[in-house]
Amino acid sequence: MDMPIWPGEPYPLGASWDGQGTNFAIYSENATQVELCLFDEQGRETRVPLTEIENYNWHGYLPGIQPGQRYGFRVHGPFEPEQGHRFNPNKLLIDPYAKALDGQIAYDEAIFGYGWEDDDEDLSFNDLDDSPWIPKAIVVDESFDWDGDRLLNIPEQETVIYEMHVKGFTRQHPDIPPELRGTYRGLAHPEAIRYLKSLGITAVELMPVHHFVSQPGHLAETDLTNYWGYDSIAYFAPYRGYSASENPQDQVREFKNMVKALHAEGIEVILDVVYNHTGEGNHLGPTLCFRGIDNTTYYRLVEDDRRYYMDFTGCGNSLNVSHPQVLKLIMDSLRYWVLEMHVDGFRFDLASALARELYEVDSLAAFFDIIHQDPILSKVKLIAEPWDIADGGYQVGNFPLLWSEWNGRYRDAVRDFWRGEDGTLAEFAYRLTGSSDLYKFNGRRPSASINFITAHDGFTLNDLVSYNEKHNEANSEDNRDGESHNRSWNCGVEGPTDDPDILALRNRQRRNFLTTLLLSQGVPMLVSGDELGRTQQGNNNVYCQDNELAWLDWDLQAANADLLTFTRQLIQFRADHPVFRRRKWFQGQPIYGSDVIDLGWFNPDGEEVDEEQWQEGFAKAIAVFLNGDAIPARGKQGERIVDDSFLLLFNAHHEPLTFQLPERLQESIWCVVLDTTKPTLVDHGSRYSGSDPLEVESRSTVLLQRV
16 A cells, blocks of 8 residues: 655654654664554554655655554665674564554564574574564654643752652552552552652652563563563653553553652652663564664674674663764653653663763763753753673762762661671761762762662662572572672571561661661662562562562551651651751761861760771771751751751660760750660650760660750
8 A cells, every 4th residue: 555655854753743644753874775664453564665864864754644553664774793784674673762662572583683593593584574573663642731740859958769660569559449550550549649758758760661671581481571671672662561551652641640640749750761771682682673773873782793792781782872873862762751751850770881982981971971961951860870780880989960879889888887797887987978988079969879778679678687698589590690799687597587586686677777878968769668678588689570579568568567657757857857968068078087066976985986996897886976056058048057966876786885975965965866776766755964874775776866
């Protein structure tokens, strides 16, 4: 069937409906021919050659093509894997700029560009048509009534992040209708938002929602699947599997409604984005999108053997962020999610890979430059996971202005301190006060440190205090996957126990971690379910577990009500007291010293910590004075910010210690407001002054407030 086609426009890329018809445009530098493929409701295909080319953009306008139209591309060109070219017009390709997708990838021999019978693996040409197994892109109507919604721009120092999985959060929620559980609409449901509000978080950080794929091989051969979603294939399309509607166009509206509902309750939306690699894998992976459109443009190839891919991520490939078109793709995607979908920021997975212009990580890379000058993206929250798996990839503290970082050194130091490791006190002090050693030198503020104890990748908080070793047998990889050095401590027994002493210690340790996290300078990040005592039964890598092992168990609200209450109280306490969320650094370059008036460090005997004591390996206890009268930052209207003053008493020893008030503070009266041996915060408990001794239980924290 002949389709009328007009020249159309080379920009914007993707499918753009204007009310009368749709413009299609796709970039390919090395293609010899591009066909637009239109599919009707019965799956019948009509191919329309795109003959207009401008700046390597192949484009055409089809009058009468309406929202809901299913489409894809077939791209012709050389099939020369040893030269890096893998064109194969028998493979239907997903539009990189697709706004919505219909269906999921079904794994079949046809979706691979090479023949499986080939002795040379990927060098033979596969002429099987794969269109029945490939999801179709959808032309969408992007109009939406935002009703005045806009980005919330909550100050970083007031932010509390809640990392969560869209499906896992509501999949078992008893008060959300079954048909909405595990979807964007489920997260927008009043019961879900009521819980988030009651917890006191200000931002949800959603694990990947870009449409992703599940890799062939191990997962395809088992009942497991890609639950986490870190294999993106369409950077503009919300993941189809999280839509509650059968209509593929609705996924965009559902996502927008979710953002609108969260914003209405003062909750920001941050997306975990994966621009470092795609779901097409290595040279033996399927041809789904970028590989078939222009492999040498989109991927980093080995210079002297372009059959193979540079892999800085451990996922088979790395996007070629040094190519202008790939940078444009990333920037177009980011701006789309801000301007069209109203998200408030991004967390960049394995962000070091994006800064590799050649092989080394470069903080002056074009990726940073282009974001910093962008009038839209330079104003949203930008969070880096500051590492990848290649040499030199660990870059905590080295990202530039405007960026916050997942502070992996914070996680490691706090875990080591509370499990009683030697030689951790000085680093613990740096982490507690915002990690000035990492972020102050290049002009950043304490909010550059995204503090976390746990994340989606690794043990939950409950499992951190319940297991010494990972137990990933359910992943069917013989427990070889996942991190083996977790800095965890089971408190005496591996896994579940009925021993009351061990259970009491584990509860105390959970409260110690939460107290440290929420009273540290910087931005705290909680993981969904840690406030409920969620367990993964010792599995520290549930990337493939789309089941009860990874979903949130809402019955824990009753089972661990004390922990939930404690977490809520702590978050509210942080919000009430600006001394724990300072916008500027404490005074003075060192973190300790007798001349510092806004911060003091003391031994349990009340004497100030000296230089030698910071280096003592056995020291595991300290008192920290925070002066609420010495906050240098001003309020929004220039007003002085004044708070109460506090003493934090940390004892990570295995036995109780007696603390004395520092001499300079003995004239004041101090009351206990938090003791991690207790299940809740207290309202002005026991009082101390002068030389009154205060016993702090082993492995516990006490917070004193000056009255």
